[in-house]
Amino acid sequence: MPMATSPSTSPRVSLSALADVSLNAQNQRLMDFAAATCRGPVEFANRLLCEAHNVLALGQISDRLQCEWIDLSDAMRVSLTMKVPVPCLPNPHQPVQIATHARLGLTYRREAIFTPQPGYSFINILWPPFVWHSNVAFDPRQPLCLGPKLPANVPATELLVQSFLALSLQAISLDMFDSGGVLNPAAAQFFQRRTDLVPLTREPFVIPAEEAK
Amino acid sequence: MSCYSPFRKILLPTLAGVTPVARAIRLPCYVACNVDAAATLSALKVFFVGAGSVGGRLATHCARLGISTCWITDPKAFKGESVLTHEMSQPGKPKASSTAQRCKQISPGTCVYAFDGSFQELPLDAIAEAHLVVMATDNLPVEIAVGQQCLHWGKPLLHASVHGETLIAHVRFFSNTDAQGPCPACAFGPEEWAHLHRQTEFSCDGFRPAEPARTISEQPTRAASFTCATGADLGMNQLLRFALGLGEPVLDTMIEFCGYRNLIVTSRLVRRAHCCCDHTLFTQMPLPRPLGECSPSCLLAVTGFSRSSATFTLADFEWVEFGACACAQPAPVQRFVSMSQPALGRCATCGAELHAQPFFTHHSVPAQLLGQWMERPLREVGFVRWVLVRHDGQAALFRNPNEGKES
Numbered sequence: 286m287p288m289a290t291s292p293s294t295s296p297r298v299s300l301s302a303l304a305d306v307s308l309n310a311q312n313q314r315l316m317d318f319a320a321a322t323c324r325g326p327v328e329f330a331n332r333l334l335c336e337a338h339n340v341l342a343l344g345q346i347s348d349r350l351q352c353e354w355i356d357l358s359d360a361m362r363v364s365l366t367m368k369v370p371v372p373c374l375p376n377p378h379q380p381v382q383i384a385t386h387a388r389l390g391l392t393y394r395r396e397a398i399f400t401p402q403p404g405y406s407f408i409n410i411l412w413p414p415f416v417w418h419s420n421v422a423f424d425p426r427q428p429l430c431l432g433p434k435l436p437a438n439v440p441a442t443e444l445l446v447q448s449f450l451a452l453s454l455q456a457i458s459l460d461m462f463d464s465g466g467v468l469n470p471a472a473a474q475f476f477q478r479r480t481d482l483v484p485l486t487r488e489p490f491v492i493p494a495e496e497a498k
Numbered sequence: 499m500s501c502y503s504p505f506r507k508i509l510l511p512t513l514a515g516v517t518p519v520a521r522a523i524r525l526p527c528y529v530a531c532n533v534d535a536a537a538t539l540s541a542l543k544v545f546f547v548g549a550g551s552v553g554g555r556l557a558t559h560c561a562r563l564g565i566s567t568c569w570i571t572d573p574k575a576f577k578g579e580s581v582l583t584h585e586m587s588q589p590g591k592p593k594a595s596s597t598a599q600r601c602k603q604i605s606p607g608t609c610v611y612a613f614d615g616s617f618q619e620l621p622l623d624a625i626a627e628a629h630l631v632v633m634a635t636d637n638l639p640v641e642i643a644v645g646q647q648c649l650h651w652g653k654p655l656l657h658a659s660v661h662g663e664t665l666i667a668h669v670r671f672f673s674n675t676d677a678q679g680p681c682p683a684c685a686f687g688p689e690e691w692a693h694l695h696r697q698t699e700f701s702c703d704g705f706r707p708a709e710p711a712r713t714i715s716e717q718p719t720r721a722a723s724f725t726c727a728t729g730a731d732l733g734m735n736q737l738l739r740f741a742l743g744l745g746e747p748v749l750d751t752m753i754e755f756c757g758y759r760n761l762i763v764t765s766r767l768v769r770r771a772h773c774c775c776d777h778t779l780f781t782q783m784p785l786p787r788p789l790g791e792c793s794p795s796c797l798l799a800v801t802g803f804s805r806s807s808a809t810f811t812l813a814d815f816e817w818v819e820f821g822a823c824a825c826a827q828p829a830p831v832q833r834f835v836s837m838s839q840p841a842l843g844r845c846a847t848c849g850a851e852l853h854a855q856p857f858f859t860h861h862s863v864p865a866q867l868l869g870q871w872m873e874r875p876l877r878e879v880g881f882v883r884w885v886l887v888r889h890d891g892q893a894a895l896f897r898n899p900n901e902g903k904e905s
Contacts, residue, residue: 324807324864326776326891359809359862390857398774399683399694400618400639409857414826425822426853436695437639 298346300491303442304335306342315355316341323357329395333357336393336441340365343442347491349449353388361393361441364411368492369452370485371410372472374417381417381475383485387452388412389429393441404432404466407444410452419459419473420451420466430458430466446490454484504620505569505611506595508602518607521564531742536564540607542741543567545628545653547617547644549597550574551583551723552658553634555730558585560632560737561601567609568601569628570594573616583723618643621813623884623897625653630737633657634730638686638694642775645682648674650780650893654740654749657682658733662721665757667729669736670767673749677777677891680750684770728755780886780895789885789898790877794868797896803889809862812876813883814838816854817863824850828858832869834879862888 298306308316319337323330337355340363344350353364371384390409396402410416410427417423420430431447450456458466459473467473476483522536542565546557549572557570572594580587588596598612613620617640624647625631631653633644641657648655655672673679686694732755736748750767769777783800786792794810801808818835820828823845831842835854842852865872876882884897 322864324809324890325888326778328772328774329776332774358864359860362857364857390855392857394861395776399642406856409855411828411855411857412826414824424853425824425850426855427822428856438691438695 298342300343300346300442300446303339303342303346306338306345308338308341309345312341312345312352315352319355319357324359325395329398330357332398333361333393336361337363339440339442340391340445343445349490349492350445360395361391363391363393363441365389365391365445367445367449367452369449371413371452372417372454372482372485373413373415374472375415381479381482384413387416389445389448391441391444393444397435398438401434401437403430404435405430405468407431407435408448417469417472417475418452418454419457419469419476421472422468423472428468430468432466449490453486453488454482455487457483503611503624504615505571505613505624508595508598508610508612510599510602510606518564521562525563528742528744531744533742535742538741539563539565541566543627543629544737545569545625545631546571546597547631547633547640548572548635549593550634550636551580551585551721551726552660552729552733553632554593554597555585555727556632556634556658556733556737557597557601558604559730559734561604561608561610563738564605565608567611567627568598569611569613569624570598570601571613571615571617571620572597573614583721583726585727616640617647622647622650622811622886623813625651626897628653630740631655632733632737633682634659634733638690641682642694645672646775648672649677649679649681649775649777652779655682656733656737656740658729660721660725660729662725665725667725667732667755667757668752669729669733670752671736671740671748671750672767674779675749677779678769679777680767680769681773681775681777683775684773685767725757728757778888778891778893780893783894783896785896785899789882789896791875792885792896793873793875794865794885794887795872797885797887797894798865798872800896801887801889801892801894803887803892803894805865808865808887808889810865810868811862811886811888812879813885815879815882817860817867818842818854818858819860819867820855820858821845821852822855823852824848828855831858832867833871836880862886 320334323333341352344352349368351366356362366386366388368386371387373382373384388411390411405428408429410429416427422428429448459477461467461470461473525536528535544560544565546553549557549570560568575592576587576589578589586600592614594614595612598610602610631648635641652674654674657670660667739745739748752765752767754763798805798808814837815834816837818831821831821842823829825848829845829852845852887894
């Protein structure tokens with residue numbers, strides 16, 4: 286049975302029941318467009334459609350994400366905006382700035398269903414530039430590393446929750462001698478010194494309903 | 499073997515070896531064999547995935563039969579405990595190269611290639627020249643990857659494995675002649691999928707209780723040497739029956755030897771209705787003219803696929819829609835870029851170095867994104883070895899005619 290998803294209604298939907306969430310009109314349009322561009326073998330196409338639905342449903346129930354577009358033509362590519370504090374260093378002579386949201390590019394390739402993938406292969410930060418984070422490479426592509434190797438068949442929604450936790454510094458790798466996750470050693474050293482900045486927020490991924498109002 | 503292949507040809511300069519005549523004398527006259535066994539075996543090309551306690555034995559057995567060509571791939575090296583299960587063991591040495599050298603020593607006339615890396619690192623056309631693929635690996639992602647490639651290329655696949663605790667040896671033979679046929683993943687149960695997600699490796703390197711605990715992803719196969727040898731020997735018997743057409747057809751069958759009961763059971767392999775693997779066969783299409791002179795539009799016309807839902811995959815190239823530089827907005831690139839030389843030059847706006855943005859980079863690109871590139875000859879992209887055109891459940895492959903020839 287479809288579940289209500291408006292942030293003002295309660296109770297909230299469990300993250301494990303995203304498949305049952307009925308999409309709102311805007312997300313349904315995105316989903317319809319994604320379905321129209323979805324190609325390839327039917328089993329893989331169905332899997333991508335399911336992942337796309339869950340990502341849109343996650344955005345609905347959490348009020349944390351806003352999907353801009355979804356492309357399922359060869360892999361699942363989702364461009365989305367996430368409400369999350371992001372540390373940036375556009376000028377090395379000035380203090381670290383905190384952006385209030387990030388535009389992320391999520392790429393979920395077919396291989397990810399069967400084969401463990403490197404942790405940097407799923408998420409690219411498209412905005413803001415100059416992200417200053419130990420798990421984000423300080424180069425224009427800005428891949429976000431979620432671990433040395435992520436298990437096969439990891440759900441796309443889990444990647445987004447992990448991205449939120451990483452960007453808000455709730456889950457962060459700072460040990461430069463542990464190769465898993467650290468893509469910017471200078472930022473790792475910086476946050477080792479500035480523990481007052483860690484984490485940037487203690488908010489949960491799903492924004493409480495009263496705050497969402 | 500293409501000059502782009504990562505395989506290394508094994509060359510051993512001073513070899514006595516066994517002459518083809520001597521080998522032919524030793525070869526039995528198989529009952530009810532309707533082909534020239536010696537000639538058939540000497541023309542056989544086999545691709546081995548895994549050179550461990552089972553795969554290594556299979557490779558050396560094939561070398562003793564004097565096959566034409568073999569490729570051996572395995573990313574691992576021998577360990578001290580390999581001596582417990584493997585036919586040969588040189589701790590620290592890579593398994594693929596060592597086994598390949600052994601094969602070359604046994605059969606100097608065989609072209610032997612080795613790659614000390616994993617199967618997933620190989621290009622799509624790595625198995626294109628093989629008549630048969632033999633798989634004896636220790637982890638499930640490789641099984642899926644090999645099964646997929648063999649299905650795409652329509653290559654028969656022999657999969658040998660053992661379960662030491664129950665003295666069981668399995669040999670599965672996938673025909674891959676039909677998209678409706680079975681693949682290795684079709685037989686996966688919930689336990690296999692769970693192992694796959696946990697990244698378990700069933701290492702054949704043995705197990706010593708005195709050793710410190712291994713990583714969670716590695717589960718040593720506790721099989722005795724003779725059980726591995728049984729698996730290899732059963733596999734070899736199936737291989738020979740397939741190559742020479744001996745007895746009942748072995749395609750799409752599984753044989754299971756149970757050591758506890760000395761019983762062999764043969765059963766049919768069938769496709770799971772909702773197997774999540776891609777069961778698409780690549781149909782090799784004739785080229786209207788040299789590949790470099792063809793445009794994507796021309797190839798699409800040959801296939802008859804609809805432009806609206808077709809995708810193109812070019813060997814060694816990726817389509818970069820947008821690049822990343824110092825500009826606030828991603829810079830349009832919209833062209834194919836070589837995967838080995840991904841330099842895009844500098845951004846015309848900010849002057850900074852332009853990188854391919856992975857989020858906007860397509861390994862398989864929809865025809866609708868190609869724009870004017872649809873009409874431009876592929877030589878303008880670079881040297882393209884092959885092009886794969888896909889459309890829903892169909893795929894057409896265009897290869898340069900000189901691909902696969904000895905370089």
